[in-house]
Amino acid sequence: MPVFIEVKNLTVDFDGLKALKNVNLKINEGEVVGILGKSGSGKTILMHVLRGTESFENISGEVIYHLARCEKCGYIERPSRVGQKCPVCGETLESFKADFIKLSLYDPVRKDITKRIAIMLQRTFALYGDERVLVNVINSLNEIGYKGDDAMKKAVELLEEVNLSHRMMHVARELSGGEKQRVVLARQLVRNPLLLLADEPTGTLDPMTAKLVHEAIIKAVKNYDMSMVLTSHWPEVIEKLADKAILLENGEVVQEGNPLEVSAVFMQSASMVRQDRNVLVGEPIIRVRNLSKRYISVDRGVVRAVDNISFEVKEGEIFGLVGVSGAGKTTTSKILMGILPPTSGEVEVRIGDEWVDMTKLGVDNKGRATKYMGFLHQEYGLYTHSSVIDNLTESISLDLPFELGVRKAVITLKAAGFEEDKAKSILPKMTDEMSEGERHRIALAQVLIKEPRIVIMDEPTGTMDPITKVAVTNSILKAREEIGETFVIVSHDMDFVNEICDRVALMRDGKIVDIGQPKNVLSQLTEEEKIKAAEEI
Numbered sequence: 001m002p003v004f005i006e007v008k009n010l011t012v013d014f015d016g017l018k019a020l021k022n023v024n025l026k027i028n029e030g031e032v033v034g035i036l037g038k039s040g041s042g043k044t045i046l047m048h049v050l051r052g053t054e055s056f057e058n059i060s061g062e063v064i065y066h067l068a069r070c071e072k073c074g075y076i077e078r079p080s081r082v083g084q085k086c087p088v089c090g091e092t093l094e095s096f097k098a099d100f101i102k103l104s105l106y107d108p109v110r111k112d113i114t115k116r117i118a119i120m121l122q123r124t125f126a127l128y129g130d131e132r133v134l135v136n137v138i139n140s141l142n143e144i145g146y147k148g149d150d151a152m153k154k155a156v157e158l159l160e161e162v163n164l165s166h167r168m169m170h171v172a173r174e175l176s177g178g179e180k181q182r183v184v185l186a187r188q189l190v191r192n193p194l195l196l197l198a199d200e201p202t203g204t205l206d207p208m209t210a211k212l213v214h215e216a217i218i219k220a221v222k223n224y225d226m227s228m229v230l231t232s233h234w235p236e237v238i239e240k241l242a243d244k245a246i247l248l249e250n251g252e253v254v255q256e257g258n259p260l261e262v263s264a265v266f267m268q269s270a271s272m273v274r275q276d277r278n279v280l281v282g283e284p285i286i287r288v289r290n291l292s293k294r295y296i297s298v299d300r301g302v303v304r305a306v307d308n309i310s311f312e313v314k315e316g317e318i319f320g321l322v323g324v325s326g327a328g329k330t331t332t333s334k335i336l337m338g339i340l341p342p343t344s345g346e347v348e349v350r351i352g353d354e355w356v357d358m359t360k361l362g363v364d365n366k367g368r369a370t371k372y373m374g375f376l377h378q379e380y381g382l383y384t385h386s387s388v389i390d391n392l393t394e395s396i397s398l399d400l401p402f403e404l405g406v407r408k409a410v411i412t413l414k415a416a417g418f419e420e421d422k423a424k425s426i427l428p429k430m431t432d433e434m435s436e437g438e439r440h441r442i443a444l445a446q447v448l449i450k451e452p453r454i455v456i457m458d459e460p461t462g463t464m465d466p467i468t469k470v471a472v473t474n475s476i477l478k479a480r481e482e483i484g485e486t487f488v489i490v491s492h493d494m495d496f497v498n499e500i501c502d503r504v505a506l507m508r509d510g511k512i513v514d515i516g517q518p519k520n521v522l523s524q525l526t527e528e529e530k531i532k533a534a535e536e537i
Contacts, residue, residue: 001029002079003066004195004227005050010061010101012045012251019045021251022061027227029078034242034259035231036266042251043231047199050229052100052114062099065113069096076112078194078225118188118226120181120201120217129173133164133183136172140190149401156404158186161223162216165411166451166483169399174352174372176282176315178202178209182216189220196221196228202237208282208316212484214241235263281502282315284350285454285486286336291345293331293510305331307510308345313454315350318480318487320497320504320518324532327507333456333490337375338366349373349454374452378459380443382431388413388442389427392449408449415482416445417475437471444475448485455479456488461496469493473500494522494530 005027012020020042027033037043048054049063068077070086070093077084082095103110128136137155138146146154159165162182167175172183181201188196198217202210218241221228232238238245238259245262247255255265293306306328313319321329334340335347338358347358349369356369383391392412393405400408406427413423418441431439440460447455460476461469477500479485491497497504498518505515506524514521 001031003027004029004031004079006062006064006066007046007050008062008064010046010049010063011059012042012049012056013058019251020049023248023251023253025246025253025256027229029080030225030227032221032228032230032241032243034238034245034262035229035248036233036235036238036245036262037231037248038233041248043248044199045251046248047119047197047229047231049100050195051117051119051197052110053105055105059101061101063101065098065100067096067098067113068093069109070094074108074112076116076194078227116191116194117197118185118191118193118195119197119199120184120188121199127172127180127183127187129171131172132168133159133170133172133175134168136183137186137190140187144190152401152404154190155186156407158189159183160411161189161220162186163212163219163483164216165408166415166448168408169451170372174354174368176209176352178205178213180352181205181213185213185216185220189224193224193226196226198228198230200231200233202232208484210237217241235266239263281317284312285315286313286350286488287346287348287355288312288332288336289346291332291335291347292343293328293335293340294343304510306335306342309505309507309510309512311505311512311515313486313488315453315486316480316484317503318476318489318501320489320491320501321507322491322494322497322504322522323507324492324529326509328510329490329507330458332507333375333458333488336488337373337456338370339375351453372451372453374447374450374455376444376447376455376457376460380440380446382439382443382446384432385430387428387430388434391431391442392446396446396450409445412445412449413442415448415479416441417471417478440472441475444479448479448483452485454486454488456490458490459492460489461491461493469496476500494525498522 003026007023007025010020010023011018035043066079068079068081070089070091072091073086073089075086075088077093081093084093086093098109098113128139134155137158138151141151141154159168162185164179164182167179202213230241242259244257245259246253247262247266255262289310291306291309295303295305297303321332323329335342342359348355349358351369351372356365358366358369360366389406389409392409409427410423414420431442434442460472476487489497489501501518503516504518504521505512506521514524
């Protein structure tokens with residue numbers, strides 16, 4: 001591929017301190033270049049120079065963009081398009097060079113180039129915090145001339161591009177850090193960018209969330225045929241995403257080449273902990289501390305339904321509350337959902353980066369969290385004389401035009417385990433025409449289409465036959481894989497939780513007796529509990 005950007009002898013001086021020293025770098029069209037280095041090595045300064053939207057008082061060298069440009073209307077394209085027709089006016093695109101060091105910050109050509117450069121910065125989200133995700137993207141589209149239905153359709157497409165269509169109706173400030181980064185990416189893709197500058201975009205995210213952001217970035221780079229420059233202090237990120245890498249130390253390039261080789265050199269010079277490649281879940285999203293629920297019974301006196309329990313559930317985790325009937329697991333789940341108030345203790349749910357106290361009433365407390373939580377009862381209630389599409393849209397007052405509601409329904413049914421063709425074919429059918437396993441997946445989709453962050457499922461397998469159980473198991477796993485939902489599974493079906501859960505808490509007489517890997521925890525069931533649990537299935 002042709003050279004897209006040439007950096008020659010680039011030096012940036014701040015009050016006698018050289019942030020960059022004679023940096024030389026070539027970036028080819030469509031190439032992903034990774035920049036490794038410790039904090040203060042010059043990575044971010046290099047990214048800002050490449051971005052070209054700010055001036056530096058003491059800067060020298062060359063930063064040359066090789067482009068195809070239309071002399072008549074000024075339209076610019078990647079260099080491989082030289083000789084092709086301009087999509088705007090039909091003239092021939094000609095070879096063109098622009099040096100950001102020589103061009104004025106206010107030069108029209110420089111401005112045209114910077115408009116085609118997308119940037120993602122670490123924790124700098126620049127979103128309309130009180131607006132919905134969809135509106136955030138629509139606002140960016142409005143700025144470049146999209147209006148009305150065209151803007152909405154394009155915004156939905158962009159959110160699909162970054163795997164965030166399941167959060168389009170959420171308020172931006174209540175997203176997690178990784179989700180905010182993907183909204184930022186969607187807003188940047190509005191530019192139809194030639195270059196993406198990603199400066200530590202996942203530096204403060206947990207591994208699971210970072211993985212989702214990385215997948216969205218790479219998908220966008222391929223779909224938009226972009227070049228990308230990515231900085232990180234984590235070698236795994238560069239190894240996975242970059243075609244080639246450079247290592248910066250004190251503003252100088254000390255190594256360039258294969259990402260694995262550059263990473264190895266960096267590891268020798270940096271004392272750090274490598275990320276665990278096997279981590280699949282994020283930071284805690286539910287925190288329970290010293291939770292109790294007591295009832296007064298005429299026959300039994302004080303009943304301790306939940307007795308001073310504490311646990312955490314991590315984002316993206318499938319967490320099981322297990323035990324025989326009367327153990328306290330269903331009461332615990334209802335307290336988590338805000339259906340029952342606790343007698344004492346703490347229950348907190350993380351919305352975005354903020355913790356919400358579920359024991360306090362009001363729209364700014366419990367009400368803020370419950371709208372992002374879904375509860376699927378064992379006896380779920382579909383509208384049996386309504387079509388699948390009506391169950392998924394009109395029945396929950398989904399505020400989208402019908403065409404987009406259909407698209408949203410299909411996306412959600414896929415997340416619940418249906419193949420796309422099957423999802424489309426069942427939309428006009430009545431739910432009573434579906435099998436039990438299909439109805440359960442539709443019920444799960446009815447919860448997921450409301451875009452919850454947390455889904456609590458009460459005895460999801462009930463009295464199902466083995467084939468239907470497999471379908472339900474796959475639908476939960478698919479939803480976790482597709483949209484990263486967190487599940488709390490309440491069940492006495494020990495085989496089911498052993499197969500599906502990452503961790504389980506075993507409850508007995510209102511207390512948690514153990515938390516850990518399903519196999520280890522379930523081994524502590526007594527023979528009496530095993531027999532009782534089997535009878536209850």
